[in-house]
Amino acid sequence: MFVSHLAMHIPDGFLSVPVSLFGWALAIGLIAIALGQTKKVLGERQVPLMGILAAFIFAAQMINFPVAGGTSGHLIGGMLAAILLGPWGAVLVMTSVVALQALLFQDGGLLVLGFNIFNMGIVSAFAGYGVYSLLGKVTGHSRAGNLFNAAVGAWVSVEAAAVAVTLQLVVSGTSPLSVAFPAMVGVHALIGIGEALITVGALAFIQQARPDLVGRPNQMAKRGAGWIAVGLVIALVIVGFSPLADPNPDGLERVAEDQGFIDTAQGSSYEILPDYTVPFIEDSALTTIAAGVIGVLIVAGIGYSVGRLNHRNDQQMEHM
Amino acid sequence: MAGAFQERYRPGDSRIHRLDPRIKTVTALLLILGIVLTPEHAWPAYPLIWALLGSMAEIGGIRAWRLGRMAALVLPFTLAAVALPFTMPGRTVFEILGLAASDTGLARFGAVVLKSWLSAQAALLLTTTTPFTDLLWALSSLRVPPTLVTILGFTYRYLHTLKEEAERLIRARDSRSGTLPGQKSGGSLWWRAQVAGAMIGNLFIRSYERSERVYLAMRARGYTGEMKGFSRAAPTINAMLSGALPVLVLVLIEVIAVILWSS
Numbered sequence: 001m002f003v004s005h006l007a008m009h010i011p012d013g014f015l016s017v018p019v020s021l022f023g024w025a026l027a028i029g030l031i032a033i034a035l036g037q038t039k040k041v042l043g044e045r046q047v048p049l050m051g052i053l054a055a056f057i058f059a060a061q062m063i064n065f066p067v068a069g070g071t072s073g074h075l076i077g078g079m080l081a082a083i084l085l086g087p088w089g090a091v092l093v094m095t096s097v098v099a100l101q102a103l104l105f106q107d108g109g110l111l112v113l114g115f116n117i118f119n120m121g122i123v124s125a126f127a128g129y130g131v132y133s134l135l136g137k138v139t140g141h142s143r144a145g146n147l148f149n150a151a152v153g154a155w156v157s158v159e160a161a162a163v164a165v166t167l168q169l170v171v172s173g174t175s176p177l178s179v180a181f182p183a184m185v186g187v188h189a190l191i192g193i194g195e196a197l198i199t200v201g202a203l204a205f206i207q208q209a210r211p212d213l214v215g216r217p218n219q220m221a222k223r224g225a226g227w228i229a230v231g232l233v234i235a236l237v238i239v240g241f242s243p244l245a246d247p248n249p250d251g252l253e254r255v256a257e258d259q260g261f262i263d264t265a266q267g268s269s270y271e272i273l274p275d276y277t278v279p280f281i282e283d284s285a286l287t288t289i290a291a292g293v294i295g296v297l298i299v300a301g302i303g304y305s306v307g308r309l310n311h312r313n314d315q316q317m318e319h320m
Numbered sequence: 321m322a323g324a325f326q327e328r329y330r331p332g333d334s335r336i337h338r339l340d341p342r343i344k345t346v347t348a349l350l351l352i353l354g355i356v357l358t359p360e361h362a363w364p365a366y367p368l369i370w371a372l373l374g375s376m377a378e379i380g381g382i383r384a385w386r387l388g389r390m391a392a393l394v395l396p397f398t399l400a401a402v403a404l405p406f407t408m409p410g411r412t413v414f415e416i417l418g419l420a421a422s423d424t425g426l427a428r429f430g431a432v433v434l435k436s437w438l439s440a441q442a443a444l445l446l447t448t449t450t451p452f453t454d455l456l457w458a459l460s461s462l463r464v465p466p467t468l469v470t471i472l473g474f475t476y477r478y479l480h481t482l483k484e485e486a487e488r489l490i491r492a493r494d495s496r497s498g499t500l501p502g503q504k505s506g507g508s509l510w511w512r513a514q515v516a517g518a519m520i521g522n523l524f525i526r527s528y529e530r531s532e533r534v535y536l537a538m539r540a541r542g543y544t545g546e547m548k549g550f551s552r553a554a555p556t557i558n559a560m561l562s563g564a565l566p567v568l569v570l571v572l573i574e575v576i577a578v579i580l581w582s583s
Contacts, residue, residue, distance in 0.1 A: 013436030044545030051474020201517010
């Protein structure tokens, strides 16, 4: 969608210098891993395959469909690439797309290119693929199940990238959290639906025409066994940012305080991490980070054990 | 979407066109870094930086006002910062619809808009005067991993090939989609998205199979996983001085800005 282009490619000047450099450090490290991982699987086919498929994403973004009132939706592509090439392959392809958009067409700045690659290449590929493969462990790999998981994954990939962009803008002090967060998340919830629809359409076609490219638990994805770790790192980094973001409380709480009804609010009957803080740590920024980290680890632990359980079931089924 | 594939490069033979692409790339990055570091309230610095970029544009054979207009393409993104004046604490300057705009918020907003506009001009100066292949070569000699550079080169090589493939698919869809005036055309949103999705799936398979053919053709010509290129001489002192000049001018502007205008 036209809007998504504007909202995702950050131009220079919107991120502070330390934030931009941090983005470069993240992007460089992860691209280096992606280069190594895809090389192991593809060998010398790596260069032509990754290069041509990055050009494919460019061309696919031209194919739009009318939505309503003169607007039209088009593919962003992180999720589709991750399903077809595995997350590491998707990272390389999307890195190439985003870098070319900046260098050829001035879509997005140069100093902030590190974070643009991180948001649209790494966050969207791993967040989407993480959800897709976690759901895959629950629903199995039926055709319909795959399509459904891809739809959810595509929606999450767009939202995750939007959240990452928002956090970077907020940390740089160029956009207030209370306005930017609901606006970005709201707009991208709609854009994500378009992405989900079109990803499903593409995947359904490929499953029909070349099932060998999707159906098998593909080799590229197996290589990404470390993706859980990377997904975690990304989630932790985003969590690490959040408390440094804005000293003001979030929008709803702010309104509540202003209107004087915060006292009437009731806590839920059970709280593991009350107010997102860990009780025995004093410093407030530190406790919020700690609480976020614990939350991420709990969710990851649940995901991992569900995966293990399913895997064991599969093996038992095979023995029977 | 026709404009989306419009490359920025404009052929020419100016001093800037002839400058070593490695030097140009580093200079552009340093200029952007300097622009972003400008102190927020140093208002007189912004027209000076613009004058610097404008005069470089004129040397490169681009009218300064045209460069400025091209750089305006970043302005829609300022929507992301538009809430700043209304949320930062400070002295109220004016009120709209019951929202008070503060002086500090307005200053931050103005600085962000100016910095992104000026940075875009510095980046455009690089891309309008440097062919993309030279830019790639500059990246590889600046220690960007060679595999990544080669992948970027492949993407660039097949960009227009696959764009034309996509255009053929779109033309086919258009010719299947006849409508009568006054009649509602097309199916539901779901159906339209599935048609577009199927086209993309189709394009993926064509691209994937093309990559296999390309790979086999490369193998047949002796490709072993490494790309070979010509190495070029180190940049001359003269080129380095030409690249350093605008950076030094910018540093001078920034120093004055910090001393005189930053409070």
